[in-house]
Amino acid sequence: MKTKVLAIDDSRTIRNLLAACLEEAGFEYHSAVDGREGVDIYPDIAPDVVITDINMPNLDGFGVIEELRGEDINSKVPILVLTTESSADLKARARSAGATGWITKxxxxxxxxxALKRVTGAVA
Incomplete structure (x- = not known):
């Protein structure tokens, strides 16, 4: 069974790059165009890991993390932040909200x- 990844990013280019990378590596790839859509489709996809951007319309990455961590069922799913931001304050805020890791674009x-294999224990 493939490891399911839900990527939430408002950039079509980033979603396409992630799709190419992850599908080539054997992951099952799903995506959402903003944080609200990502949180809304999360239960139907039941991903093994979430990748989220920070700066997005409708619901930013911090909101995504907080909403997903607000449900007991979601407390164990790793959440990786993938963003152009790199400040220590934002990283600390993401960690305190429940992010598992941070990757810079x-x-x-x-x-x-x-990183995906490490946080999920997957081979792909």
Whole structure:
């Protein structure tokens, strides 16, 4: 069974890059165009890991993390932040909200796959 990834990012380019990288590596890829859509489709997808941007319309990445962590069923699913932001304050805020890790854009395919495998224990 493939590891399911839900990527939430308002950039079509980033979603396309993630799709190419993750599908090539054997992951089952799903995406949402903003935080609200990501939280709304989360129960139907039941992902093994979530990747979220921070700066998005409708619901930002911090809101995504807080909403997903607000439900007991979601407390164990790893959430990786993938963003251009890199300030220590934002990283600390994401960690305190419940993020598992932080990856800065532009991402390296191999590093992203390694991080996903590490947080999910998956082979893909």
């Amino acid at each position: 532009p991402f390296d395919d191999d590093s992203l796959i390694f």
